[in-house]
Amino acid sequence: MVSFKCKDIGMDCTFETTAANVQELDEKIAQHAREVHDIPSLDKEMWIKIHTAEK
Numbered sequence: 087m088v089s090f091k092c093k094d095i096g097m098d099c100t101f102e103t104t105a106a107n108v109q110e111l112d113e114k115i116a117q118h119a120r121e122v123h124d125i126p127s128l129d130k131e132m133w134i135k136i137h138t139a140e141k
């Protein structure tokens with residue numbers, strides 16, 4: 087299991103999610119970014135931050 091918290095990348099957001107693997111987790115994060123943060127696609131820099139925050 088891997089997990090991610092939006093606030094770990096400095097967002098003022100209480101979103102937390104878990105998934106069976108990183109690929110699944112990335113999909114959930116991308117969906118959350120689109121729906122809640124209005125970010126249609128995360129750039130490379132954001133993904134680096136996200137992957138660092140995933141545990």
Ligand SMILES: [Zn+2]
Nearest residue numbers: 092097099101
């Ligand atoms: Zn968020």
